[in-house]
Amino acid sequence: MPDSSRRNESSRRAILTAAFDLVGEIGYAKLSIEGIAARAGVGKQTIYRWWPSKGAVLFDAFLMMSEGEAGELPDTGDLEADLKAVLRATIAELRDERYDLPMRALNSEMMHDAELARTYAERLDVPMREMKKARLRKAVEAGQLSDVDLDLAVDVIWSPVTVRWMNRSGPLTEEFADTVVETALAGLRP
Amino acid sequence: MPDSSRRNESSRRAILTAAFDLVGEIGYAKLSIEGIAARAGVGKQTIYRWWPSKGAVLFDAFLMMSEGEAGELPDTGDLEADLKAVLRATIAELRDERYDLPMRALNSEMMHDAELARTYAERLDVPMREMKKARLRKAVEAGQLSDVDLDLAVDVIWSPVTVRWMNRSGPLTEEFADTVVETALAGLRP
Amino acid sequence: MPDSSRRNESSRRAILTAAFDLVGEIGYAKLSIEGIAARAGVGKQTIYRWWPSKGAVLFDAFLMMSEGEAGELPDTGDLEADLKAVLRATIAELRDERYDLPMRALNSEMMHDAELARTYAERLDVPMREMKKARLRKAVEAGQLSDVDLDLAVDVIWSPVTVRWMNRSGPLTEEFADTVVETALAGLRP
Amino acid sequence: MPDSSRRNESSRRAILTAAFDLVGEIGYAKLSIEGIAARAGVGKQTIYRWWPSKGAVLFDAFLMMSEGEAGELPDTGDLEADLKAVLRATIAELRDERYDLPMRALNSEMMHDAELARTYAERLDVPMREMKKARLRKAVEAGQLSDVDLDLAVDVIWSPVTVRWMNRSGPLTEEFADTVVETALAGLRP
DNA sequence: CCATAACCGAGACGGTACGTCATGTCTTCCA
DNA sequence: TGGAAGACATGACGTACCGTCTCGGTTATGG
Structure with missing residues (x-):
């Protein structure tokens, strides 16, 4: 199992950003791990090392994008x-x-x-x-x-x-x- | 474009049945046109000739399965x-x-x-x-x-x-x- | 097992020529199936379908190159x-x-x-x-x-x-x- | 360049032994630096530091094995x-x-x-x-x-x-x- | 007699190639 | 001519190693 203390944070961000952007550009059907790796300038193994599936990458991409997004819903009394x-x-x-x-x-x-x-x-x-x-x-x-x-x-x-x-x-x-x-x-x- | 009057009905049914069954057995992710063709005992081209996508096959499979299903909802007055x-x-x-x-x-x-x-x-x-x-x-x-x-x-x-x-x-x-x-x-x- | 009557002869020749040429250019260590396929303008599978190993391709390349080469050794009496x-x-x-x-x-x-x-x-x-x-x-x-x-x-x-x-x-x-x-x-x- | 006076002799022997044994067990084609390092309980860098190629390791392994082997060929007069x-x-x-x-x-x-x-x-x-x-x-x-x-x-x-x-x-x-x-x-x- | 520089193990990294699988097209042969 | 069969170019899969790199830890001198 990988040692997350040695993890390269900038690669992680590059992967998530690439995944998010690519899904928006070419759609989910054409999204590939190879494509994400290429766009992120990263080896495929670096993706496989840290995520179990394409969906998991996408999910983390979402998490990163929506990080610190909300606090609470408006309350005007109405x-x-x-x-x-x-x-x-x-x-x-x-x-x-x-x-x-x-x-x-x-x-x-x-x-x-x-x-x-x-x-x-x-x-x-x-x-x-x-x-x-x-x-x-x-x-x-x-x-x-x-x-x-x-x-x-x-x-x-x-x-x-x-x-x-x-x-x-x-x-x-x-x-x-x-x-x-x-x-x-x-x-x-x- | 294909002439649907010459279409082989038994191949059509075999394909739809195979698609429906396979999705239930191996899941959508592993479902392939090749797999459907093999299971149905049919050439791949016969699928590509009549359906534009895997989703369309699946959809027709659904239609066939739910054929003549419902009429109307119950009405007991309550x-x-x-x-x-x-x-x-x-x-x-x-x-x-x-x-x-x-x-x-x-x-x-x-x-x-x-x-x-x-x-x-x-x-x-x-x-x-x-x-x-x-x-x-x-x-x-x-x-x-x-x-x-x-x-x-x-x-x-x-x-x-x-x-x-x-x-x-x-x-x-x-x-x-x-x-x-x-x-x-x-x-x-x- | 593949049906050799359907085999594409021009692909076969392209593969063998590419293999022979590449070995001469980049050496055996750097010779790869992917490289041969790319040079020959052929899918990798077409190589894997017909040859069991890189060596077998090379061997056939040799056979093709030395085809109809010799007849007999000289005999001048000496x-x-x-x-x-x-x-x-x-x-x-x-x-x-x-x-x-x-x-x-x-x-x-x-x-x-x-x-x-x-x-x-x-x-x-x-x-x-x-x-x-x-x-x-x-x-x-x-x-x-x-x-x-x-x-x-x-x-x-x-x-x-x-x-x-x-x-x-x-x-x-x-x-x-x-x-x-x-x-x-x-x-x-x- | 590495200072060979500080070289760890036991690592060297472990690497050469591992290389020799592995070649005998799995063959040359499947022999890898990673495999040798793992078998020898050694970091990959330790191999790359001291040998320029897989062949060089193998060669040294041979040298070690055949060390002090021969002296001279028999001479019975016949x-x-x-x-x-x-x-x-x-x-x-x-x-x-x-x-x-x-x-x-x-x-x-x-x-x-x-x-x-x-x-x-x-x-x-x-x-x-x-x-x-x-x-x-x-x-x-x-x-x-x-x-x-x-x-x-x-x-x-x-x-x-x-x-x-x-x-x-x-x-x-x-x-x-x-x-x-x-x-x-x-x-x-x- | 410590400080510091090296080796060392470990293993993450950007890559290349592997051998497999599925795609959608095309061709052959049969009924 | 529709259909079964399957070869083909393409391209992604997930894995194995490559050779480089960085990280702590551990020797092992040399100032």
Whole structure:
């Protein structure tokens, strides 16, 4: 097993940057370890030494890119407005090619790689979800939300956007974001 | 371009069956055109002649397998109970390895292949969605549902399960199905 | 197993020519299958499909180059003069870089590859040896040579040159050729 | 350049022993510097510091193994018998796998590495050849041998065995040794 | 009698080549 | 002519070594 204290940090960064950029440029299907190594000016073995799979490289690339990204969700006191703002921002990001392609690549890979999915959940999904739950918890305390399971609440609010993005099953508009929030909060019953 | 009237139907079926079975056995990553051809006892060219991509083969395999599957959703008059039954059935299917792996393969492929996603939407998603909307429309007519956009309603009810399946972000239990239906119908507000 | 009736003859020739030329240019140590394939404008698999080893390619390259080369050794009636002429010609060839390097490569490979050595013996050495023996046989019939085992006679006459070439254990001059022939014929005893 | 006074003798011996043993076990083709270093429990750099090439290591391994081996060839007064005994011993050694493989490796390497061949000639071949010439010289003095160039005599006597070993062009039997000696001494002419 | 310079083990690094596998195209031969 | 068979050029796979390099640690003088 490799001795990580001897690891060359600049190679690591070059690999992750190359991977992220290449996925955006040529797409996941054409992404190859050889391509990443060549672009990063690195031997293939240096990739194989430190990552078990292409997906793992991509995941670390994501981690690096989103490093120190978020802190917490906005809280203006108006829950509905805050959620709409966040969902609109998410949609804007998903419509940006620079994020869309790499995210599709990562999600696609997670689809068959359970281990990668687990790591993703732990390192990226859980922190994000905690932020979301924190905002909802404040709403519960303020009496603006019923005392449901917060994980479920997060699922109900964010899933429709995720699915529409993944499957391209409809247009990803800001109106969609707004209506989803309204419906999730109010429910479908009259 | 090939003349489909001369097409050998038994080769077509052998290819689709082989593709579906192989995805279940060895997973999508290791699935190859050569493997499908060998398993189907068919020349590679016969695959390349009739399908533009591996994803397209997989998709047709799906179509064949789900041929004449559904008609309509149950309607006992109790909307909540009916939706719970349907979602529980969906979950049961998603937990069955024989469906899980091929579905993951197809969804993963759709993630980067917009054309495939379009075809999927048209041939599989829209019909399914129409069934769901038909059931909801009856509920609206019965005054059990407010007069929201039915596509949105379908999204809100079915997306949480889809996302949890795709990302393995939590356990896919029947309780989850039930709670999602209850919450979607009632809303999050107190 | 490959079907040799479908074999592409022009690829075969390109590979053998490339192998022979490359060995002369860059030497055996730096000769690689990839290099041969690239130079020949051929896929690596096409080499691996038809030859079991680098040595086998080299050997076939030799066969092609020396195709239809010899018929028989000169016979002027003067055995000693004829043998000297043949050995001098051999030495001239061995001093020519274009033959020296590839021959060294082949001989070196034969050194550890018994199978290759067997093939070489059968296809190149035996025919050559038969030519030599034919000339010696005529000398025996003419009473110019004692009735020894002809294989042994060939060994005694040709080996000293071979060893000196292989091991560079001394200068490969025409004088050497002459003296070897004289000594072999006359013997070492006074 | 390295200071040989500080050289670690035990590492040197471990490397040479490992090299010699490995060549016997896995053959020259699969012999690697990494393998030698690992087997010897030594860093790769320690090999690169002291030897310019794999062949040089192998050569030193030979030197170490054959250290203090010979003194002189037997002299019973009967030249023919003595030469037969020596050649039979040589053949026995060449048929011993423990010597055959490493020797083939070394000879093969010398074939393309002129520098190595020069060193070999100087350090191993010349001493051996001197021993042989010394014995022949005594025979000349005793009037048992004509006054030919002794190097030539050595070539004529020993080369046939060497070539037959290298090229596997025939069986390496004791009869062969005997007949070669008889023929070389007596000559081919009736 | 320590300081300092070397050797040493270990092993990461940028590379090259390996031998295998799959791609998508093309050709041959059969029904 | 559609289809089974499979050779072909291409290119990525993951592995093995190459020869260089840097890292601590350990001798082993020489000031």
